Amino acid sequence: MRAFDYRAPTTLTEVLALLAQAKGEVRPLVGGTDLIPQLREGRKRPALVLDLKRIPDLGRLEYDPDMGLRIGAAVTCSAVAAHPQVRRHYAALAQAAALVGSRAIQNRASIGGNICNASPSADTVPPLLCLSARAFVAGGRGQREVELERFFQGPGKTILAKDELLVEVVVPPPAKRSASCYLRFTPRAEMDIAVAGVAALIVLDGGRQCQEARLALAAVAPRPLRVPTAEAALKGRALDAQALEEAGELAAQAAQPITDIRGGAEYRRRLVRVLTRQALEQCLAALQAGQR
Ligand SMILES: Cc1cc2nc3c(=O)[nH]c(=O)nc-3n(C[C@H](O)[C@H](O)[C@H](O)COP(=O)(O)OP(=O)(O)OC[C@H]3O[C@@H](n4cnc5c(N)ncnc54)[C@H](O)[C@@H]3O)c2cc1C
Structure with a gap:
């Protein structure tokens, strides 16, 4: 594994500043279940790994009947699979989150990582597309919102610019029946x-x-x-x-x-x-x- 710098900021502002200042490639890290093997095998060679797990906003998982579901980018598959309102109103997403890897993997793996890794086989993505999810992205030029469907460009490729990260995914309230x-x-x-x-x-x-x-x-x-x-x-x-x-x-x-x-x-x-x-x-x- 090639040497890299590691930082674990505690605010989104700090993350954005680190992304803006970075000289080489930066890789956000949440569970590391995709990233760590990629680093070990030399498939990714970032200069800086930015651990997002200490940022409270990214760990939020909230349901509101009028606003829908908000999933912070660092929320784990376990949290989503076990959430009573997700199981009730967004069954496909709960089912997919419960299929990722194993219990141990789900306890580390994030929904944001599953999305940003952009594997064609990512399990939580098709349910999110059916549920009309929107991605909220932050970067040097401010925040932007995109339909999750437009987030993917090919295997391992997303619309994220070098200085951007996924902040959260929002799913509208479920329709009746x-x-x-x-x-x-x-x-x-x-x-x-x-x-x-x-x-x-x-x-x-x-x-x-x-x-x-x-x-x-x-x-x-x-x-x-x-x-x-x-x-x-x-x-x-x-x-x-x-x-x-x-x-x-x-x-x-x-x-x-x-x-x-x-x-x-x-x-x-x-x-x-x-x-x-x-x-x-x-x-x-x-x-x-x-x-x-
Ligand atoms: C044994 C094993 C079994 C697995 N089984 C499955 C499976 O059944 N189904 C499945 O879909 N996947 C599976 N995976 C893949 C993996 O567990 C999931 O994709 C997981 O959700 C990734 O989340 P993570 O938090 O570990 O991501 P990480 O590894 O931390 O990150 C993944 C990628 O996304 C980037 N990233 C992470 N967060 C952000 C962010 N907020 N903004 C921008 N970029 C970001 C990282 O830089 C990295 O490139 C498996 C992996 C392993 C090791």
């Missing part, structure tokens, strides 16, 4: 990375008619992918078996998978088809059970 779900396929039950993942969100009218649908995929494209074709096909329709099957087919068509050591491209498309249908079925089941 809505439900969400995240499913992924991994050969092992734990400590594995998605071969494919699907998040679904549906909003129903008084019956089984779909007012809005959102679908997002993991591990089948260079970045997390929404599926507007399938969403449009579901909107305004009764969510019967045929509608769900068609949505699965459209999602499979939208996927841009590669073949790698974890699965072939065609296999991944099939997974997307099946997981999409199952995720939609689970949303319907949650609504029927009165969970939302």
